[in-house]
Amino acid sequence: MLKKRLIPVLLLKNGRMIKTIQFEKWRDVGHPITAAKIYDAQGADELIFLDISASNENREILFDIISTVAEECFMPLTVGGGVRTIEDIRRLLSSGADKVSINTQAVECPEFIKEAALNFGSANIVVSIDVRIKENGNYEVYTHSGKKATGLNAIDWAVTMAKYGAGEILITSIDREGTMQGYDLKLISSIADNVNVSTIAHGGAGTLQHFVEAIKIGNASAVAAGSIFHFTDQNLIKARTYMKEANIDVKTVWD
Amino acid sequence: MKKLDSPLIVVVDYGMGNLRSVAKSIEAVGGSVIVSNKREEIKNADKIVLPGVGAFAEGMNNLNKLGVIETLYEEVKLKKKPFLGICLGMQLLATESYEHGIYKGLNWISGKVKLLGADGIKVKIPHIGWDDVKIIKKHKIFNTFSENTIFYFVHSYYFECDDKEFVIATCNYGIEFPAAICRDTIMATQFHPEKSQSSGLKLLRNFINA
Numbered sequence: 021m022l023k024k025r026l027i028p029v030l031l032l033k034n035g036r037m038i039k040t041i042q043f044e045k046w047r048d049v050g051h052p053i054t055a056a057k058i059y060d061a062q063g064a065d066e067l068i069f070l071d072i073s074a075s076n077e078n079r080e081i082l083f084d085i086i087s088t089v090a091e092e093c094f095m096p097l098t099v100g101g102g103v104r105t106i107e108d109i110r111r112l113l114s115s116g117a118d119k120v121s122i123n124t125q126a127v128e129c130p131e132f133i134k135e136a137a138l139n140f141g142s143a144n145i146v147v148s149i150d151v152r153i154k155e156n157g158n159y160e161v162y163t164h165s166g167k168k169a170t171g172l173n174a175i176d177w178a179v180t181m182a183k184y185g186a187g188e189i190l191i192t193s194i195d196r197e198g199t200m201q202g203y204d205l206k207l208i209s210s211i212a213d214n215v216n217v218s219t220i221a222h223g224g225a226g227t228l229q230h231f232v233e234a235i236k237i238g239n240a241s242a243v244a245a246g247s248i249f250h251f252t253d254q255n256l257i258k259a260r261t262y263m264k265e266a267n268i269d270v271k272t273v274w275d
Numbered sequence: 276m277k278k279l280d281s282p283l284i285v286v287v288d289y290g291m292g293n294l295r296s297v298a299k300s301i302e303a304v305g306g307s308v309i310v311s312n313k314r315e316e317i318k319n320a321d322k323i324v325l326p327g328v329g330a331f332a333e334g335m336n337n338l339n340k341l342g343v344i345e346t347l348y349e350e351v352k353l354k355k356k357p358f359l360g361i362c363l364g365m366q367l368l369a370t371e372s373y374e375h376g377i378y379k380g381l382n383w384i385s386g387k388v389k390l391l392g393a394d395g396i397k398v399k400i401p402h403i404g405w406d407d408v409k410i411i412k413k414h415k416i417f418n419t420f421s422e423n424t425i426f427y428f429v430h431s432y433y434f435e436c437d438d439k440e441f442v443i444a445t446c447n448y449g450i451e452f453p454a455a456i457c458r459d460t461i462m463a464t465q466f467h468p469e470k471s472q473s474s475g476l477k478l479l480r481n482f483i484n485a
Contacts (some may be wrong), residue, residue, distance in 0.1 A: 022448060023405040023425070063472065065405055087295070094300045096427060096470045116295055118328075118429070118470060141329045143401040143429045144292075187401045187431075218403050241399065271405045271425055 023271045024235050025065035025242035026259055028249050029222060030055060032071040032101070035081035039250050041198030043150075043166035049250045052085050059249075060093040062256035063273035067093070068190070068220075068244055070121065070148075071101030072165055083115045090116025098190075100148055106139055113140065121146040121190055124163040127170050127177075130184060137185025142217075147186035149174055151207060152194045159207055166194045175210045182215040189215060190244065193223035200226025200247050208238030220244050228254060228262040235268055281307045282483060285320035287347070288312045289337040291363060292328030300469040304480040314346045322482070323347065323356055326469070327363030331372040331388060331432070334363050335380065344381065352383060355460045359416075359482050365456065365463035366434050374432050384458050385437040391430070395449030401431040408454045408466065412443040415485040416455070416462055416478055424474055426454070426466035433465060 030052050031038050037052040056067055067089070071082045079102055086099055099112050100121025109120045120140075126133050126147050136145045150162045151174040159174035178189050191211055193204040203224045212219040218241035221234040225245035234240045248254050263270045284306045286298050298308045301324070309316055317323060325347075327334055338344050351358040360368055369380040372388035380388070392398045405425050410417050417424075433452035436442050444455035446465070455464045462482065468475035 021407060022402065025404050060472070090293075090296055091299050094296065094303065094469055094475060095472050096429070096467075113293055113328075114295065116293065118293060118296070138330075140292075141431070143403060143431060144328060188403060216397075216399055217401070218399050241404070 021269045022241075023065070024240075024263070024268050025220075026231065026256060026263070026270065027066045027068055027220065027242055027244040028055075028059045028064050028256070029068045029070060029244045029246045031246060032069060032073065032082060032085065034073050034078045035085065039198060039246055043194050043197060053088055056089045056093055059256060060095055063260070063271065064095065064256050065242070065271055066096040066098060068098045068121070069100070071099075073101070083111065086112065086115040086117055098146055100146070106135065109136055109140060113144065119144050119146050119188070121148045123148040123150065126181060127161065127163045127172065130180065133181060133184040133186055137187070142185045142187035145186055146188045146190055147178075147181040148190040148192065149178060149181070150192045150194050151204075153204070153207075159210070162194060174207065175214060178211040178215050178219075182217045186217060188218045188220060190220045190222055196224030197222075198247055199224055200251075202226065202230045203234045203238055203243075205233055205238045208234055208240050212239035212241070218242065226252070228259050231259060231263055232266040232268060235263075236266070281305055282321035283307045283309065283319065284322045284324055284483065285317050286310045286324045286326060287317065287343065289327070289334065289341055289343070291334050291337060292326065294326055297324060297326040297361065297469045300476060301479055301483065304476050304483060306479070306483045312341045312343060314343060317343060317346050317350060321356070323351060323358045324361065325358070325364035325367065326361045327367070328429070329363060331363065331366055331374040331380070332376065332378045334367055335378060338367070347381075351461060357460045357482070357485065358462065360461070360463035361469070362430060362465060362467060365465055366432060368456075368461065368463055369434055370437075372432070383461055384441055384456060387435045388432050389435050391433055391452070392449045398449040401429060402448045403429050406446050406448060406466075408444050408446050410444045412457075414443045414455075414457055414462075416457075416481045417444070418481045418485075419477065420474075426464070426468070426471045426474060428466045430465060
């Protein structure tokens with residue numbers, strides 16, 4: 021059976037690892053390479069790096085971080101943030117990324133996802149969707165790190181992106197991000213039940229039970245989280261044990 | 276760089292994906308690695324690794340353009356040099372692929388490359404993540420592994436091997452498909468040992484030491 025994945029998210033800004041609440045109020049939470057090694061030692065299933073550096077110079081640091089991590093951690097790495105061109109993808113993949121996550125560019129130019137999937141294969145292309153809930157209960161896609169509303173419905177958008185060749189959908193609830201109040205299960209399941217690609221739930225995990233809910237109720241293929249690993253005494257080993265006890269098929273460490 | 280007493284492994288660079296991780300993981304378990312597409316360097320190596328991520332047609336096309344198919348054939352099929360194909364590097368060994376058309380492969384091991392889920396139960400495609408691998412034949416690359424193990428997969432297509440004799444491990448995703456195959460000194464895995472943490476490193480160590 022395909023295992024449900026447990027994925028730490030490393031949010032990067034100017035070479036440091038940070039954490040936000042609802043995409044704002046960022047705090048420094050350490051060095052990404054040190055954190056990556058710890059997550060690797062604890063048997064994380066993958067790592068997701070999302071860079072929110074504003075300038076291109078600072079983005080150069082990202083390539084260094086990824087290539088250093090890839091030299092020491094022999095596990096899948098997904099990297100996103102500011103990916104605009106085929107060349108950006110090529111450069112990240114050759115730095116050691118296995119999958120590249122695309123967000124704003126997918127909304128501004130949906131054809132880019134087709135082109136990326138054709139060039140690199142769907143398996144390496146992740147579409148990241150940042151979502152806010154509207155007053156009427158609908159889910160709206162936001163770009164530019166949550167700053168710009170698009171008018172797009174998140175569920176329709178996920179379906180379109182899967183059709184265009186996205187190999188996975190990373191769903192982030194901006195409302196829940198950093199709050200540790202639990203995933204938006206309705207959002208996660210509405211997307212997971214409607215696309216024929218893997219879905220990664222992100223935004224809101226604060227307890228180990230939240231992981232279980234995202235999989236059992238949200239039908240997610242994978243759960244991603246930041247705060248719970250930065251700010252609580254929970255770690256991946258405890259999380260995996262907890263999920264296993266809840267009858268979720270997770271990876272056993274090791275042969 | 277060549278280390279004393281360790282076999283020289285060439286990782287064939289044909290422009291298909293993340294070769295760096297493959298090279299680094301082999302170095303991590305004590306192999307000496309060169310990443311190259313030069314015929315002389317392929318000939319000088321003790322063992323050959325063909326990794327690869329991406330589309331089948333482009334992979335074959337690139338191997339053709341580099342003019343290394345004949346060299347690989349001589350070294351592996353004729354001189355019996357140990358060979359490890361990974362993911363696309365496994366699928367290229369097939370007779371033909373049905374990925375976005377019909378394309379001829381290397382035909383070192385008779386079989387077809389087909390889309391997952393096409394004739395099985397409904398599954399999410401691509402097949403991404405850690406999945407159970409059942410070792411069905413004892414082989415030196417699985418030395419010290421238990422019969423049921425776990426590796427990391429990222430693929431939409433699989434190698435349907437005509438001769439089941441060559442299948443040494445299987446995985447079940449909608450249908451049962453070959454996770455690893457072996458014919459003489461040709462070994463290949465659909466999963467990614469270079470991304471499978473300690474299990475993957477163990478397999479690569481076995482390949483180097485075998």
